[in-house]
Amino acid sequence: MNVTSSDVARLAGVSRATVSYVINNGPRPFSEDAKARVLESIRQLGYQPNAVARNLRLQRSSTLGLIVPDTHNPYFSEVGRGVERVAFENGYTVFLCHSGYKLDLEMQYVDMLHAQRVAGVILIPGTADFAPYQKLKEYGIRTVVIDRLVPDGIVPGLMADNFHGGFLATKHLIDLGHRRIGYIRRPVDLSHSRSRYEGYQAALTEHGLPLDDTLVVIGGFIFEDGYHALRELLALPERPTAIVAYNDMMAIGALRALYEMGLHVPGDFSLVGFDDIAQASYTCPSLTTIFLPKYEMGQHGADLLISLIEKRDPPPDLQILLDVKLIIRESTGPVPYK
Amino acid sequence: MNVTSSDVARLAGVSRATVSYVINNGPRPFSEDAKARVLESIRQLGYQPNAVARNLRLQRSSTLGLIVPDTHNPYFSEVGRGVERVAFENGYTVFLCHSGYKLDLEMQYVDMLHAQRVAGVILIPGTADFAPYQKLKEYGIRTVVIDRLVPDGIVPGLMADNFHGGFLATKHLIDLGHRRIGYIRRPVDLSHSRSRYEGYQAALTEHGLPLDDTLVVIGGFIFEDGYHALRELLALPERPTAIVAYNDMMAIGALRALYEMGLHVPGDFSLVGFDDIAQASYTCPSLTTIFLPKYEMGQHGADLLISLIEKRDPPPDLQILLDVKLIIRESTGPVPYK
DNA sequence: ATGAAAGCGCTAACAG
DNA sequence: CTGTTAGCGCTTTCAT
Numbered sequence: 001m002n003v004t005s006s007d008v009a010r011l012a013g014v015s016r017a018t019v020s021y022v023i024n025n026g027p028r029p030f031s032e033d034a035k036a037r038v039l040e041s042i043r044q045l046g047y048q049p050n051a052v053a054r055n056l057r058l059q060r061s062s063t064l065g066l067i068v069p070d071t072h073n074p075y076f077s078e079v080g081r082g083v084e085r086v087a088f089e090n091g092y093t094v095f096l097c098h099s100g101y102k103l104d105l106e107m108q109y110v111d112m113l114h115a116q117r118v119a120g121v122i123l124i125p126g127t128a129d130f131a132p133y134q135k136l137k138e139y140g141i142r143t144v145v146i147d148r149l150v151p152d153g154i155v156p157g158l159m160a161d162n163f164h165g166g167f168l169a170t171k172h173l174i175d176l177g178h179r180r181i182g183y184i185r186r187p188v189d190l191s192h193s194r195s196r197y198e199g200y201q202a203a204l205t206e207h208g209l210p211l212d213d214t215l216v217v218i219g220g221f222i223f224e225d226g227y228h229a230l231r232e233l234l235a236l237p238e239r240p241t242a243i244v245a246y247n248d249m250m251a252i253g254a255l256r257a258l259y260e261m262g263l264h265v266p267g268d269f270s271l272v273g274f275d276d277i278a279q280a281s282y283t284c285p286s287l288t289t290i291f292l293p294k295y296e297m298g299q300h301g302a303d304l305l306i307s308l309i310e311k312r313d314p315p316p317d318l319q320i321l322l323d324v325k326l327i328i329r330e331s332t333g334p335v336p337y338k
Numbered sequence: 339m340n341v342t343s344s345d346v347a348r349l350a351g352v353s354r355a356t357v358s359y360v361i362n363n364g365p366r367p368f369s370e371d372a373k374a375r376v377l378e379s380i381r382q383l384g385y386q387p388n389a390v391a392r393n394l395r396l397q398r399s400s401t402l403g404l405i406v407p408d409t410h411n412p413y414f415s416e417v418g419r420g421v422e423r424v425a426f427e428n429g430y431t432v433f434l435c436h437s438g439y440k441l442d443l444e445m446q447y448v449d450m451l452h453a454q455r456v457a458g459v460i461l462i463p464g465t466a467d468f469a470p471y472q473k474l475k476e477y478g479i480r481t482v483v484i485d486r487l488v489p490d491g492i493v494p495g496l497m498a499d500n501f502h503g504g505f506l507a508t509k510h511l512i513d514l515g516h517r518r519i520g521y522i523r524r525p526v527d528l529s530h531s532r533s534r535y536e537g538y539q540a541a542l543t544e545h546g547l548p549l550d551d552t553l554v555v556i557g558g559f560i561f562e563d564g565y566h567a568l569r570e571l572l573a574l575p576e577r578p579t580a581i582v583a584y585n586d587m588m589a590i591g592a593l594r595a596l597y598e599m600g601l602h603v604p605g606d607f608s609l610v611g612f613d614d615i616a617q618a619s620y621t622c623p624s625l626t627t628i629f630l631p632k633y634e635m636g637q638h639g640a641d642l643l644i645s646l647i648e649k650r651d652p653p654p655d656l657q658i659l660l661d662v663k664l665i666i667r668e669s670t671g672p673v674p675y676k
Numbered sequence: 677a678t679g680a681a682a683g684c685g686c687t688a689a690c691a692g
Numbered sequence: 693c694t695g696t697t698a699g700c701g702c703t704t705t706c707a708t
Contacts, residue, residue: 006685024687049686050684057686
């Protein structure tokens with residue numbers, strides 16, 4: 001059941017060294033004859049090299065760590081899917097870690113991944129604290145951070161062009177004729193959400209519209225948060241006629257508030273949300289979304305990390321931006337999801 | 339940067355053996371004095387035991403493998419989240435693997451996990467082939483299968499009570515007064531989808547309704563599949579007035595077909611779908627769903643696997659069923675997701 | 677109560 | 693072209 005390279009060597013009538021060289025196709029030459037006998041023995045015994053022993057010996061490992069806040073949000077599972085895909089294609093296995101937006105869990109997972117001596121880590125921070133990157137750096141673990149701007153290029157980063165997304169969303173609403181456009185923010189602003197907000201502000205300014213703080217309200221993450229946030233906005237003496245929401249879950253929640261006020265979408269009101277729920281634009285066509293390339297970000301992040309690992313260069317001070325897209329479903333015609 | 343137990347031993351003025359005994363709190367006794375010096379040295383050096391070396395020496399590992407078809411479907415990420423949570427609480431790290439519903443990838447991942455000498459595997463098969471379980475068994479890897487009935491108890495299994503779900507869904511529609519109730523199936527039936535379908539049949543029979551094959555149509559997995567399937571059903575000379583769909587994505591897609599025919603939900607037509615998309619019942623309130631306890635299944639599965647690993651009993655011939663719930667959103671009032 | 681040493685399975689330097 | 697051997701970092705038996 002637990003067959004080792006010694007078993008293979010014995011059966012093939014060669015030394016364990018030769019087995020190793022055949023398996024790894026070098027770095028030492030070996031005869032065709034030896035190769036054939038080794039391969040045959042491997043087949044017969046169903047031998048599979050022990051990656052644990054291999055990693056110990058090589059002082060490097062073929063595993064990566066992925067730390068995400070919470071895959072209950074499809075955004076993070078999409079990124080993870082992209083990461084795992086590319087990792088697999090390059091012979092790496094990935095450890096999945098859920099930090100639950102909690103700093104202490106992030107730190108615990110960093111320790112755990114260090115204990116496993118992973119070759120690298122992809123981190124989507126759930127807090128604004130830099131301690132996790134610092135610790136990873138101290139441990140000497142190559143790291144790529146997704147979706148957060150990291151100060152001083154401590155580690156390379158990769159994110160969607162959230163500023164452009166905020167700009168596109170707002171410009172879309174302005175082009176529809178809206179002049180009072182609200183914004184529902186995230187409770188604690190991280191760099192990605194700040195960029196979205198700054199894009200919103202930039203679009204308003206560029207079109208000569210005032211920045212009105214009363215139209216900006218702090219929401220949360222989920223449906224109910226959007227509902228309450230929009231109720232707040234609709235209670236204003238001078239209501240907005242449109243909003244941009246930090247994410248689509250809140251935008252969907254906001255629809256319920258509109259319904260209760262007898263307002264119709266589109267017509268009376270318009271909404272744009274950033275695409276956390278991958279399928280939101282399908283299940284909820286009255287919502288316009290800013291599509292974020294989640295899967296691609298995961299792929300790209302893993303790509304970058306693996307190249308950092310394999311060429312031993314020092315991590316470059318990179319901040320890569322990926323394109324976003326505005327997706328309008330309204331135009332395909334309403335669907336009676338009442 | 340890479341500090342070992344020798345470094346700790348040297349600094350503490352003890353042997354590596356003592357360091358090990360202190361860290362693991364046994365199995366050999368040690369003096370309070372030695373303990374204090376070791377702990378202090380560990381702190382000073384920032385030492386963290388190398389899990390790779392430990393696993394090699396112990397001939398067992400603290401890692402689990404999780405093989406799922408595709409976390410693009412939130413169903414699987416929810417299960418994974420439950421698995422990882424419980425694993426973490428028990429000191430295990432989990433390797434995430436996406437088989438993409440492909441047998442050859444499942445087999446490759448089984449090999450990869452074996453190479454990593456994982457302590458156990460949680461498998462959600464994406465195909466009807468038993469080869470992956472067989473291989474896991476040959477490798478002597480403890481396995482728990484989720485969502486598939488395994489013949490002859492090759493490995494213990496865990497699933498939602500899909501039969502009951504199919505029954506509940508259908509009974510709900512019958513209670514609403516529907517008499518011609520269609521069903522949209524999955525292309526390749528696995529045990530879980532067969533159970534759903536059998537539950538549907540059982541409910542019809544129990545209420546004295548005929549089983550009409552013309553009302554049963556093969557769909558797919560995603561929105562568009564549901565759309566086309568329902569169009570097919572609506573083209574029948576004697577249309578159904580309600581359907582049960584294998585999953586909620588297809589049910590949501592079906593709504594578009596209804597809209598095109600000018601049919602209203604509820605009233606003209608009713609739908610029930612099994613809950614793949616966790617948030618579907620919120621984003622699409624006109625849909626009634628059968629809630630599947632995905633997160634709990636993951637937790638339960640990991641629990642079971644870890645207990646199999648830790649007490650070395652032979653895997654029992656278990657088939658655990660978890661409760662499902664019928665969730666009706668219509669009653670909370672319509673939301674204008676038109 | 678503790679230190680020395682063997683060995684988990686692998687790779688690679690050394691010596692033919 | 694190939695066999696022998698040391699050693700990766702850890703746990704645990706053996707000896708004291």
